[in-house]
Amino acid sequence: xxxxxxxxxxxxxxxxxxxxxxxKFTKYLPEFGYETFVYTPENPSYPILDETxxxxxxxxxxxxxxxxxxxxxxxxKLNPKNKAYKGGHFEKKENQSFMSRLxxxxxxxxxxxxxxxxxxxxxxxxxxxFLQKENIDTIVTSGPPHSLHLIGLKLxxxxxxxxxxxxxxxxxxxxxxxxxxxxxxxxxxxxxxxxRDVMQKADVVLATSYADGENFKKIGAKRVEVITNGFExxxxxxxxxxxxxxxxxxxxxxxxRNPIALWKALAEILQENNSFREDLKLNFYGSLAxxxxxxxxxxxxxxxxxxxxxxxxxxxxxxxxxxNILVLTNFDNxxxxxxxxxxxxxYMATENPILAIGPxxxxxxxxxxxxxxxxYFSHQDVTQIKLFILCIxxxxxxxxxxxxxxxxxELQQFNRKNLTKKLVEIIx
Numbered sequence: 001x002x003x004x005x006x007x008x009x010x011x012x013x014x015x016x017x018x019x020x021x022x023x024k025f026t027k028y029l030p031e032f033g034y035e036t037f038v039y040t041p042e043n044p045s046y047p048i049l050d051e052t053x054x055x056x057x058x059x060x061x062x063x064x065x066x067x068x069x070x071x072x073x074x075x076x077k078l079n080p081k082n083k084a085y086k087g088g089h090f091e092k093k094e095n096q097s098f099m100s101r102l103x104x105x106x107x108x109x110x111x112x113x114x115x116x117x118x119x120x121x122x123x124x125x126x127x128x129x130f131l132q133k134e135n136i137d138t139i140v141t142s143g144p145p146h147s148l149h150l151i152g153l154k155l156x157x158x159x160x161x162x163x164x165x166x167x168x169x170x171x172x173x174x175x176x177x178x179x180x181x182x183x184x185x186x187x188x189x190x191x192x193x194x195x196r197d198v199m200q201k202a203d204v205v206l207a208t209s210y211a212d213g214e215n216f217k218k219i220g221a222k223r224v225e226v227i228t229n230g231f232e233x234x235x236x237x238x239x240x241x242x243x244x245x246x247x248x249x250x251x252x253x254x255x256x257r258n259p260i261a262l263w264k265a266l267a268e269i270l271q272e273n274n275s276f277r278e279d280l281k282l283n284f285y286g287s288l289a290x291x292x293x294x295x296x297x298x299x300x301x302x303x304x305x306x307x308x309x310x311x312x313x314x315x316x317x318x319x320x321x322x323x324n325i326l327v328l329t330n331f332d333n334x335x336x337x338x339x340x341x342x343x344x345x346x347y348m349a350t351e352n353p354i355l356a357i358g359p360x361x362x363x364x365x366x367x368x369x370x371x372x373x374x375x376y377f378s379h380q381d382v383t384q385i386k387l388f389i390l391c392i393x394x395x396x397x398x399x400x401x402x403x404x405x406x407x408x409x410e411l412q413q414f415n416r417k418n419l420t421k422k423l424v425e426i427i428x
Contacts, residue, residue, distance in 0.1 A: 003035045003134060004427070005064075007123070007151055008142040009116060011040040012057060015050030017342050021169060021208075021229060022142055023056055028420035030060040037061070037136065039127065041068035041119065066126050068119040071111070112190050113172065116145040124154045131159060138427055142167045149198045156201055163427070166202035171212055196220050204426060209363045211338025225426050228367070229342050230414040231349040241322050242400050245279040245393055247355075248323035250316050251343050252287040259329040259357045261379050263299035265386035269393075270300060276393060280304045283323070285316050321350045324396055325389065330358030332379040337362035345414055348373045353392050353404045355385065371414070372407040 006026060010018040022038070029036045036058070042065035057063075111117055131139070139162055141152035149166050156164045172195045173188075183191070199205055199221040206225055207213035213226045247266075270277045282301055285308045296305055311319070320326055326347045330336050337359045344364060347354050354374025356364050365376035375388050395402050412418055 001033055001035045002138070003037070003136040004029065004138045004140065005037045005039055005127070005131065005136050006140045006142065007039045007127075007148055009041060009044060009145050009148060010046070010142075011038060011063075012053040013049045013051050014044070014046040015048035015053065017229075018144070018169060019050075019053060020342070021167075022140075023053060024230070024232075024416045025420050025423060026061050027056060027058045028417050029424070030058055031417075032420065032424045034424070035060075035062075037064055037134070039064045039066070039123070041065065043067055045070050064130065066119075066123060068116065068122075070118070071115050112187060113146040113150070113194060114144065116147045117150070120147055120150045120154065123151045124158070127151070127155060128158055131155070131162060137161070138163045138165070140165045140167055142169060143172070144170055146172045146195075146198075149202075150194065153198055153201060163203050164201075165204045165206055165427070166198055167206040168212065168216070169208055171215065172198075174212075174215055206426075209338040209340045210366060211363055215338075227419055227422055227426075228340055228414065229345055230416045230419045231345040232416055239322070240324075240400055241281075243279075244281040245276070245396055246281050246283055246323045247325045247327060247389075248283040248285070248319055249327040249329075250285045250320050250346075251341075252289075253284065253292055253329070254289045255291045256331055257329045258289075258292045258295060259327070259379065260295060261377070261382045261385055262327065262329075262355070262357060263296055263301060264382045265389060266301055266304075267299040268382075268386055269389060270304075273390075275397075277304070279393075281306055283319065284308060285311050285319050317346065320347060320352070323350070323352050325392055326350070326352050326354045326374070328354055328356040328358075328364065328374075330356075330362065330364065332359060334359050340364055340367070348406075348411060348414060351404060351406050351411075355388060357381075357385070367414075370407065371410045372405065373411060 006022050008022050010016070012019060012023065026036050026038060038061055040063065130136075139152060139155060141148045141164070143149050143166075152164045152166055155162060173191050196219060199216060199219045202221070204223050204225055205216050205221040206227055207216055208226070208228055210226055213224045216224045266280070266282070270280070282296070282304045283306050287310070288307050293305075293307070296302070308319070328341060328344055328347065330339055330341070340363050344354070344356075344367065348371060351373070354368060356368060356374060356376045357379055358364060358376070360378055362376070368374050368376050377385050377388075392404075
């Protein structure tokens, strides 16, 4: 049996999207003949906890833990409100206190690439002997935090026959908040040099989006493979709502991603079609920003609007399964075209039509085009959005239970088990 070691900071009971990717890969790797080990901190500082994720850990996976020292307790004593040490959480510039600005400066210039850097050398010392003892010939480092890639870099230098896959769940220097770190020219150069070393010396660099993959090649990665995130299963059957035409959004929605074109299109249909006005329910599950809600009300949609607020994950899944149209929206700028929201895959699993809005030539558009799971529009496409909604609405009037036709073969490629199969093929 082949052996593989996953080096990851995020692991249950950590919550949030960062833990899901390798939790799911390791769930299926044993089925493909891999004895799977996971190396993770013994005493991490997780911003979100979700104890329920532990049920997804494959009992065949062997968990290896080692203590980590993190400077968060000291940073939080200096400034309890500041989250700069824990990734991309920054206050608005006009709201930053002196201590906030100082914390961000220290985070960017002294903790390179991040504040988990103190785990690198102890991990290398421990894992070098562990890999040889267990005869493990493949390792994966998952970042962020990108300091974990430095563990892979040093292990590769000391054990050159080990195959190393550097998995970038998010970019390093090209991530949106990198420019917020108040970097000196020296620190910026060090970030770039470390990133280039990882890209050039890893046997395989894994990207979660096609745009990221292209950017990694430009940085100098010798081999880049794209494995997106995915879903557990395709067909989740829930009885449809016969009396309402449900347009549903799941997750948080803030002003920067506000799909004004959608509200305009819906407003025009309401003015022209009385039956649509009676049938429409515009559902939001999660955090709907007040300023976004105001634009919806100003468009005349207040009588159709239902804000459910935060609900359990299962309630959210039930809601998107019952929906007639699922809304996905992204920032209206070219820099965000490589963002693939994780909820896209949950949406796709329902096989309900997806109405996605974002920048042109985005990775989401490519996925929807291949899977036929919905249509993609720019933030200016009011007329085309309107036609798409009316088409789905007419189908619903004719048969409320009519199945939306997707490309099942392409859709199945995003099943978590099939993505794991692709990973195994890449490992080779």
